[in-house]
Amino acid sequence: MRLIFAGTPEIAVPTLAALEDAGHDIVAVLTQPDAPGRRGRTLHPSPVKVHALERGLDVWTPEKASAPEVVERVRALDVDAAAVVAYGQILRPRLLEAVRLAWVNLHFSVLPAWRGAAPVQRAIMAGDDVTGATTFMLERGLDTGPVIGTLTERIRATDTAGTLLDRLGVLGAPLMVDSLAxxxxxxxxxxxxxxxxxxxxxKLTREDAYVRWDLAAHVVDRRIRGCTPAPGAWTTLPDGSVAKLGPVSPRPQRARTVPGQLREEAGEVLVGTGTEPVALGWIAPAGKKPMPAADWWRGARLGEGAQLGEA
Known part of the structure; x- marks a missing residue:
């Protein structure tokens, strides 16, 4: 098939590679424009752009993929279909009509569950046991189009949004290949x-990533894992500064304490929640790299009873 591929982050790369390996003619790759890095000065290409250029593919980075000039470029290519994985732009009807068959999207949930921008994150935060991936034909609505194929995947107790997305990105690639075939x-x-x-x-916001220690331990655990690695779970330290947190581990066998209250026990840094405490994994105070919570505790010298978040 003559195809267009549209995608941006690392999780889209396995599908692009699988389509190439299956012998499809990828005549153009659409991806988001180069974006500033964490320090905000240097522009960086998307992972899809890096991969496409290494393979000698024609890369387009339009600010608006549905702009009239882009639609006409797509129409002129006379392609059979387009494959979409986490592209990051809304595709308008005129663009969708510019290919022979359809624009097929790989979405990381079992539709109609979790339509929208953050399906994996929301599934983890909601405590779902199973998620998956769906290929469907794009139409005007948000993730509402006819479904071509699905797969399911168990959500593991230690999964973060990052690890689960990585796994679904690999598992979803052959689903897209089979669906297009x-x-x-x-x-x-x-x-x-x-x-x-x-x-x-x-889409997750910074407010979604704020850890509320008054919630039950299993809810705190899910919310932090759902926000890892982005936008990154965070709390406030006793001095009012902000720190990011990695995944925690509920400790039902340990004595309960005040939500947000810190203590050291058996080599672990425990934090009180609305139920049993949780053990911190890693912590990154403002301006510092992530470090094991035990190392931070020794250096911080806060003492028993110090409080995270709002007292």
Whole structure:
């Protein structure tokens, strides 16, 4: 097939590579424009752009993919279909109509659950046991198009959004290859999504990543893992400064204490929650790199009863 590929982050690269390996003719790769790094000075290409240029593919980085001039460029390519994985732009009807068959999106949930920008993060935070990936045909609505194929994957107790996304990115690549092959052969039977079971996965904000220690330990655990690595769970230290936190481990066998209260026990740094305490994994005070919580505790010399977050 003659294809366009649209994607931006690292999780999109396995699908692009799989489509190349399957022998498809990737005539153009759309990805987001180069963006500032963490320090905000130097512009960096997206992982998809880096991969595409290494493979000698034609890369486009439009500010607006649905702009009239981009639509005309796509139409002129006379492609069969387009594959989309975490591109990061809304694609308008005129662009969707510029290919012969369809724009097929790989979405990291089992639709219609968790439509939207952060399906993996929201699934972890909600305590779902299973998630997956879905290929579907893009249309005007948000992740509402007919489904071509799905797969499921168990959410592990230690999964962060990062580890689960990485795994789904690899697992979803052959699903996209198979879906496009079926579409090309005329054997695909896209099914309309049901009206029940719909949920939405809004993009995470900094407020979503703030740790509320008064919640139950298992909820604190899920929320932190869902926000790792981005936007990054955070709390305030006793001096009012901000620190980022890595995943924690509930400790149901340990004595309960005041939510947010710190103590050291058996070599672990424990924090009180609305139920049992949790053991901190790593912590990164403002301006510092992540360090094991035990190392931070020794250096901070806060003493028993110090408080994280709001007292």
């Amino acid at each position: 079926a579409l090309d052969a005329g054997t695909a039977r896209p099914l309309a999504q049901p009206d029940d079971g719909v949920s939405y996965a809004d």
